Amino acid sequence: MSIRVATIDDVHRAADIIAQHVSPPPLIRSYALERELGFAEDRRVWLKDYGWTPVGSFKLLGALNWTAQNLERIGDRPIAAHSSGNFASGISFAGMRYDKRVIIVMPESAPKIKFERTRSFGAEIRTYDITTDAQTGERDRLTREIAEQENAVQASPYDDADVIAGNGVGGLQIVEDLQRHGRQLSHFLCQVSGGGLMAGHALAIADGFPQARIIGVEPSAADDFRQSLAKGDRVRIEQPQSICDGLLSYDVGEHNWPILRTLVSNCVALPDLATRQAMKWLYDHHGLRTEPSGAIATAALLQRSVDPAGDGDVVVVVSGRNVDEERFREWTHDL
DSSP, X not given: OOOOOXXXXXXXXXXXXHHTTOOOOOEEEOHHHHHHHXXXXXXXXXXXXXXXXXXXXXXXXXXXXXXXXTHHHHTTSOEEEEOSSHHHHHHHHHHHHHTOOEEEEEETTSOHHHHHHHHHTTOEEEEEOGGGHHHHOHHHHHHHXXXXXXXXXXXXXXXXXXXXXXXXXXXXXXXXXXXXXXXXXXXXXXXOSSSHHHHHHHHHHHHHOTTXXXXXXXXXXXXXXXXXXXXXXXXXXXXXXXXXXXXXXXXXXXXXXXXXXXXXXXXXXXXXXXXXXXXXXXXXXXXXXXXXXXXXXXXXXXXXXXXXXXXXXXXXXXXXOOOOHHHHHHHHTTO
């Protein structure tokens, strides 16, 4: 089966759509990371903080573009999607903006804040047991049933060219911000799960800064992409495990893989302890209460898992900040 692979032209078209709905999330200079890494005065480290979006993560970018590009197909039908929580609120926000009914399938164990944000934009939620899903396939079965019973159009949280292009708008913003200030880029670090975030950003970063090293970051027990790069083909993990609830896809999406294998230099995998330490570090030094998935790319720098040697700046993605306060305290209090 042939697939449509997103291009940089798709990303540019998506930028016009995204600009109608949300302001660009900030690119924050991290003096603290520059000191931590011993950078010379002419190099900088930047955090692209998607916690500033109305849904607290990057996911609304892909969701908005997907909805806009599929309005004719959707018509008066509802939208159905499964999500660990952030795409749930993203597609719910898009549904609110375009006046569409949205039905979401989420893990019953998802953070409370992700349920609250999703419902706040008007979506309906059905839940499933993520601990047994690898055996039962309940997530996909529920989503298919909704699509069939409600005559809904199904949206993928990551494995779709329109979602990838929408996510890539954040990458365009990074490129434009750096070029506006005459900066160069040596390293770009970004989380990888299904690959929609990284694929979209990689298109924009590689186009704007062809010399930059694009590096993926995953949890050690959910490193399907790292294994895929090593093998040269997509690898599926049946039981991904991590506190990074947004990085537990079984494998990289087939629409993402052609982009990732071409543009991503390498991928590193980190234990949850390193992610917890990065969560605390980001809170202590920047006041950012990030979810685990949002902090793991910063962890790669703090743990020296990536060698940042080079002549340009370093950009790190903070993909989301949707974490329950009590869980945040639990994960960071004894570090």
